[in-house]
Amino acid sequence: MLSRLLRQFLFALLHLILNFIVGAQNVYCRYWLKKHSLQDYEVTKTDLKLIVKHIPKLSKQPKHLVVLSDSDYHSIDDLARMVIWSLVAGIPFLSFYDVSGQLSYQEEKLFNAVEKNKKGVPGCIKWSKKPDLNGYTNGIPAHKIVVNIFSCQNGRSTITQCIKEMCEEKIPYNRKSDQITAQEFDDVISAVYPSIPDPDLALFSGPVCCTHGLLPWQIRLTEFISLSVDYNLSVESFVGAMYKYSKCDQRFGT
């Protein structure tokens, strides 16, 4: 009895101390960040300079970047800046994964916020659900980025739908042996998704890494890297995550 109470007490104490340490850390980070960078809602020249300075130094860059976005913590302006940074960094495909299920309804708003931020930045942004609108820059070779928004509807549900339609023989598939191989199933899956490469990098923020159902079929080699523990999306953390990514070598298997 006594030892149980002691154990419970120590358990509570341990978590209390951890909460205190993490809390203090967060306050420190926020204070430090406030002091060093003004909280702007638009992309600043300093942001872009930082990216242009560091990104060319990296040995490798993601082709397809996914940002796990949660409307409870990230504003549309945060995400719009992310689009511009990725464009300047030369990332060809950027996707937002809609964790809280709000972003899909706000695509128009995001589009407008990006347009507002894009002023003067060379490059072309293609929205997969929109026709090409925004322009080309007078023959100067500029970066091009394709933006997608995915939600949990594009994950398990899509795979389930595929299997259903395979059963009903609505979609053709190959089956050479008793059991369908991953390659044969991949042929079916790739026909359903837009033809973009599998994500190489997923950026998350907050204290815990969780996919929340992000594209199960496509994430087998995706690296998960944290942007910040307090959900803050700053250009420094973006560049920092890119550095982290470029140091990893990609291997198959364990």
Next chain:
Amino acid sequence: MSLWIKENCVSFFQLFCIKVIKTGRVPQHIAFIMDGNRRYAKKNSVDKSTGHHKGFDKLSETLKWCLDLGIPEVTVYAFSIENFKRSKEEVDALMELAREKFQNLLDEIDQIDEWGVRVHVAGRLSLLPEHLRSLVSKVMLATKDNNRLCLNIAYAYTGRDEISRAASRIIDGVKENKISPENIDEELISQSLDLGEPELLVRTSGEVRLSDFMLWQISNTVLYFTDVLWPEFTIWNLLAAIIHFQRNAPPIKAEDTNETAHEKKEFLKYLEQRRAQELTKYIS
């Protein structure tokens, strides 16, 4: 002494810490990507197979810790289908290691039963050499009634392959009129897979990707990446992962009150039977 579950690897103080941590929520299913055996071998200038042996020893220690923590299900990624592409020498050594260890398990089956460990090997078994396939089938059938700790070993496994095999079974089920297409949903697919959903996934050696492990199952899993190499993994690393889980775990999902359709239940039972038949076939 048991080889699969290492006894006497927990000091009095460690046991006390385990008991303290256990007062809180403990993951009901924990998965490990046991990465870093080869890097460990390189670091300590021993050959790769020594690294893999060390890795197995660590697994037996980890199983003891999990038993002490009261974790009822542990899944480990032992060998990926992609690993068949490694040098013949290394693949042969790994197959030999598996054969030796599964043979040991059968030899000490009384102890395994005493611990209540159920061993399930998940993967495309048809890719294994015949003797190993029959051995793992024997192990699975011999331990199928144990229920204190379920140990899933992903061998000749990838997440994509697992989904594809589940799809094949469901398609066959429809063809044989065991299930109708309307009854195919995410839940049915989840239950047709080899592995269940873990609450915590630990990957060692600093890699931050899944490497095609449990792709379908980890949608709501807490992913924990740590820099330590697998053979150097200690109880403190495990406890740190569990504390991280306790701080950040999503709330426990309320049990689905909806009755699963009768047809689905029947279908899943049928799958179970088919699997058992397949295993018996592999033995003979």
